[in-house]
Amino acid sequence: MNYWLVKSEPDKYGWHHFVEQGRAIWDGVRNYQARNNLNAMRVGDQVLFYHSVTNPGVVGLAKVVKEAYPDPTAANELNAPSTRWVVVELEPVLALPAPVTLSRIKAEPLLANVALIKQSRLSVMPIRPDEFEMILKLGQD
DNA sequence: GCCAACGTTGGC
DNA sequence: GCCAACGTTGGC
Numbered sequence: 001m002n003y004w005l006v007k008s009e010p011d012k013y014g015w016h017h018f019v020e021q022g023r024a025i026w027d028g029v030r031n032y033q034a035r036n037n038l039n040a041m042r043v044g045d046q047v048l049f050y051h052s053v054t055n056p057g058v059v060g061l062a063k064v065v066k067e068a069y070p071d072p073t074a075a076n077e078l079n080a081p082s083t084r085w086v087v088v089e090l091e092p093v094l095a096l097p098a099p100v101t102l103s104r105i106k107a108e109p110l111l112a113n114v115a116l117i118k119q120s121r122l123s124v125m126p127i128r129p130d131e132f133e134m135i136l137k138l139g140q141d
Numbered sequence: 142g143c144c145a146a147c148g149t150t151g152g153c
Numbered sequence: 154g155c156c157a158a159c160g161t162t163g164g165c
Contacts, residue, residue: 007162007163009162009163031148032148052162052163052164053162053163053164056163056164102164119146119147120145120146120147120162120163120164121146121147121148121161121162121163123162
């Protein structure tokens, strides 16, 4: 079991929209490091859903339901999906009772090394098990 | 709206 | 291969 965090701007694709749809094709990733992380996801892995830009923070938990395949929104010269970029499919699991804001994450010593803080622009990143547990715990109250 | 961080592009 | 210019992301 691996743990991840994905970012989305709530004005573009927020948690609410995700829950309404019931399933998301996580497309549009155009960064190699983020792409490599998508490729490493396995069915059943747990994924923290983070809102960036507007009220930044972790708002919910999702799970991987389909592993990486070519991104249909990334066409190559032959107008076929490029194999360079990939998508995964995610389903919502639960909304956190209390969103864990970025400022709260920054204030927690055990979360001082999360990629979210170290690499602020990365949109798909791994989360250590202890970090994952801490964020879920903070989201309970 | 501003700005820092950082990835990409293109000239040389 | 280096580096300046530029575009994008994301926090504030």
